[in-house]
Amino acid sequence: MSRSDDLWGRLAALTPARIGLGRAGNGLPTREVLHFGLAHAEARDAVHAPMDAAAVAGAVEALGLRSVAVASRAPDRATYLRRPDHGRRLSEKGAAALAAAAGAPVDLALVVADGLSARAVHENAAGLVAAFLPYAEKAGWSLAPVVVAEQARVALGDAIGAALRARAVAVLIGERPGLSSPDSLGIYLTFDPKPGRSDAERNCISNVRAAGLPQTEAAFRLSWLLGQALARGLTGVNLKDESDRALEQAEAQVQLPADRNG
Amino acid sequence: MGYRHVVGQRTHAFADLATLMAKATPVRSGDRLAGIAAESAEENMAARWCLAEVPLAEILARPLIPYEADDVTRLILDGHDAGAFAEIAHLTVGDFRDFLLAASSETLARIAPGVTPEIAAAVSKIMRNQDLILVARKARVVTRFRNTIGLPGTLAARLQPNHPTDDPAGITASILDGLSYGCGDAVIGINPASDSLQALGKLLHLLDDVIRRLDIPTQGCVLTHITTTIEAMNRGWPVDLPFQSIAGTQAANASFGVTLPMLKEAREAALALKRGSLGDNVMYFETGQGSALSADAHHGIDQQTLEARAYAVARAYEPLLVNTVVGFIGPEYLYDGKEIIRAGLEDHFCGKLMGVPLGCDVCYTNHAEADQDDMDTLLTLLGAAGCTYIMGVPGADDIMLNYQSTSFHDALYVREVLGLRRAPEFEAWLARIGLADETGSLLPGDGGLRLLEAAPGLAA
Numbered sequence: 001m002s003r004s005d006d007l008w009g010r011l012a013a014l015t016p017a018r019i020g021l022g023r024a025g026n027g028l029p030t031r032e033v034l035h036f037g038l039a040h041a042e043a044r045d046a047v048h049a050p051m052d053a054a055a056v057a058g059a060v061e062a063l064g065l066r067s068v069a070v071a072s073r074a075p076d077r078a079t080y081l082r083r084p085d086h087g088r089r090l091s092e093k094g095a096a097a098l099a100a101a102a103g104a105p106v107d108l109a110l111v112v113a114d115g116l117s118a119r120a121v122h123e124n125a126a127g128l129v130a131a132f133l134p135y136a137e138k139a140g141w142s143l144a145p146v147v148v149a150e151q152a153r154v155a156l157g158d159a160i161g162a163a164l165r166a167r168a169v170a171v172l173i174g175e176r177p178g179l180s181s182p183d184s185l186g187i188y189l190t191f192d193p194k195p196g197r198s199d200a201e202r203n204c205i206s207n208v209r210a211a212g213l214p215q216t217e218a219a220f221r222l223s224w225l226l227g228q229a230l231a232r233g234l235t236g237v238n239l240k241d242e243s244d245r246a247l248e249q250a251e252a253q254v255q256l257p258a259d260r261n262g
Numbered sequence: 263m264g265y266r267h268v269v270g271q272r273t274h275a276f277a278d279l280a281t282l283m284a285k286a287t288p289v290r291s292g293d294r295l296a297g298i299a300a301e302s303a304e305e306n307m308a309a310r311w312c313l314a315e316v317p318l319a320e321i322l323a324r325p326l327i328p329y330e331a332d333d334v335t336r337l338i339l340d341g342h343d344a345g346a347f348a349e350i351a352h353l354t355v356g357d358f359r360d361f362l363l364a365a366s367s368e369t370l371a372r373i374a375p376g377v378t379p380e381i382a383a384a385v386s387k388i389m390r391n392q393d394l395i396l397v398a399r400k401a402r403v404v405t406r407f408r409n410t411i412g413l414p415g416t417l418a419a420r421l422q423p424n425h426p427t428d429d430p431a432g433i434t435a436s437i438l439d440g441l442s443y444g445c446g447d448a449v450i451g452i453n454p455a456s457d458s459l460q461a462l463g464k465l466l467h468l469l470d471d472v473i474r475r476l477d478i479p480t481q482g483c484v485l486t487h488i489t490t491t492i493e494a495m496n497r498g499w500p501v502d503l504p505f506q507s508i509a510g511t512q513a514a515n516a517s518f519g520v521t522l523p524m525l526k527e528a529r530e531a532a533l534a535l536k537r538g539s540l541g542d543n544v545m546y547f548e549t550g551q552g553s554a555l556s557a558d559a560h561h562g563i564d565q566q567t568l569e570a571r572a573y574a575v576a577r578a579y580e581p582l583l584v585n586t587v588v589g590f591i592g593p594e595y596l597y598d599g600k601e602i603i604r605a606g607l608e609d610h611f612c613g614k615l616m617g618v619p620l621g622c623d624v625c626y627t628n629h630a631e632a633d634q635d636d637m638d639t640l641l642t643l644l645g646a647a648g649c650t651y652i653m654g655v656p657g658a659d660d661i662m663l664n665y666q667s668t669s670f671h672d673a674l675y676v677r678e679v680l681g682l683r684r685a686p687e688f689e690a691w692l693a694r695i696g697l698a699d700e701t702g703s704l705l706p707g708d709g710g711l712r713l714l715e716a717a718p719g720l721a722a
Binding site for chain 2: 040
């Protein structure tokens with residue numbers, strides 16, 4: 001089939017999706033089959049790459065924050081993949097480290113967790129924390145030491161938040177790598193964290209990465225959700241993310257006086 | 263009451279029906295994770311021998327989760343059609359397998375309201391893959407909104423144009439690509455990256471606009487939480503199909519933030535909009551083995567049986583579409599290609615036996631031991647089994663949800679190999695607009711250009 005290069009070149013520039021591939025009979029052309037196979041090979045390799053916890057802690061501390069390193073009860077990647085229950089519980093050593101680090105109650109505990117993509121953490125976590133700090137400062141939110149967690153699932157944040165006496169926990173975690181996005185970070189915000197919280201009690205901001213949701217916008221959304229969560233005492237399906245509208249209103253307010261002056 | 267089966271010198275004992283069903287299930291990682299899988303190959307087969315001798319009436323009489331404790335159990339038992347069940351009430355699970363292999367399509371349609379999810383799951387456990395295919399192929403379920411889905415000899419496809427930031431131009435580009443390959447008769451369904459109400463509103467209007475401008479006999483859906491969709495309907499936004507992920511226990515549904523009254527409310531609100539030109543099937547549900555265990559809401563029951571219970575939830579709301587997202591949840595529930603293929607066939611069989619319009623997201627994640635060859639195998643088997651619909655994702659790569667599914671090309675492949683047609687109204691539209699001939703084969707030339715001739719402003 002002949003494809004209009006002009007049309008599909010223009011459309012393909014609008015999305016990272018694999019569009020305009022053409023066809024050989026009803027199948028994919030050879031080069032697309034090989035592109036796909038290579039991308040899958042790279043994603044498979046990415047799942048198994050370990051997080052550089054020391055480098056992540058160093059980047060967080062460079063922002064003027066303290067950090068604590070913990071691990072889940074999954075001792076290695078193979079166990080982590082088959083036993084999510086181990087990834088949701090703190091190792092004994094990790095629990096002890098948090099007990100030692102816990103101080104007075106705080107508004108928020110930030111957790112940086114490897115999840116299924118260490119690369120996502122390496123490329124996005126410190127920048128996101130840096131973009132979030134001005135919002136925390138402006139709102140006067142108190143922060144626990146940032147926890148860097150290895151072999152961690154989202155729900156490990158519940159145990160961490162409870163141990164640090166935090167009113168809310170935000171888990172910044174590597175999402176499962178896609179073929180086109182081995183570097184995607186997710187943020188899970190949970191009010192009143194404690195073991196046993198369900199996923200319906202969390203708010204999620206997904207796809208934080210260079211080609212996805214920018215770190216600055218993710219930081220704004222997190223601060224908006226946290227403000228709502230602390231004011232209303234909840235997160236989850238009953239807290240709708242209307243940060244878009246807040247953002248639009250903020251922009252409109254900035255523009256209005258300018259229009260009047262002009 | 264316990265069950266036992268003797269193999270040579272050894273007696274295998276099973277404490278109750280839930281244990282027996284778990285041990286009889288073809289072994290998979292999720293049941294191992296839950297600590298309920300058979301511990302040897304012999305125990306697995308002993309449980310199947312034992313299960314084959316259990317009367318269907320006994321399964322009906324012994325709910326796996328107590329009636330008082332779980333609203334899905336109440337839904338199953340309160341809605342059970344004793345008249346339809348009477349025809350199979352005298353059978354054991356083993357007899358029922360034999361009955362199904364010989365039954366006509368009419369017989370299967372007649373007994374469907376009498377088949378509980380536990381009965382469907384039990385018989386599936388003693389069936390081989392070829393049995394699951396053969397019986398499912400005979401069980402036809404036809405639904406309608408703006409077209410007719412599920413007719414014999416057809417397979418529909420959902421056009422899934424997801425975008426990592428919900429960018430309207432990017433989503434429209436993927437929709438045009440999919441339509442140019444003749445994909446989208448099941449639904450054009452977007453998984454939004456954002457769960458905000460404003461983002462939902464934009465996407466609902468985008469879908470409504472594309473479908474109306476090209477005059478496509480299909481429906482649109484934004485797959486967001488049901489409470490958000492109810493709010494969208496309250497605001498007067500154009501909702502065709504309310505969507506919700508559902509599971510087989512009350513506690514698992516609670517972990518999704520969903521209750522049965524919410525589903526009823528959404529269905530009634532969608533019906534009141536009267537947007538379906540051909541029929542009143544307005545709901546879209548997704549399910550998947552492992553969701554209850556993942557929510558710690560499994561009651562010691564195996565994940566395949568719980569999955570069938572989710573179809574009982576779906577059945578109560580007369581959905582247009584239901585699909586298992588079979589390999590999405592990850593290797594801790596279905597470890598590799600073999601487990602995913604088996605689960606896809608089981609899910610499709612159980613849904614169809616219960617009278618549910620079951621499709622399948624033939625898929626896997628990058629942390630599972632599976633690849634596109636495994637998906638080709640499952641796709642071909644499901645095509646043979648009469649699967650209601652599959653997914654059409656550009657290049658099989660979902661750039662928002664980060665997993666691999668089936669592509670627009672895969673849908674063309676399975677149509678060519680198995681001679682499967684699209685929903686007739688949609689296929690007539692493809693011919694009308696000049697994308698396909700009267701047999702549904704794509705015409706040479708660039709379909710994208712033809713679509714833009716029909717709706718010039720779309721790619722602007």
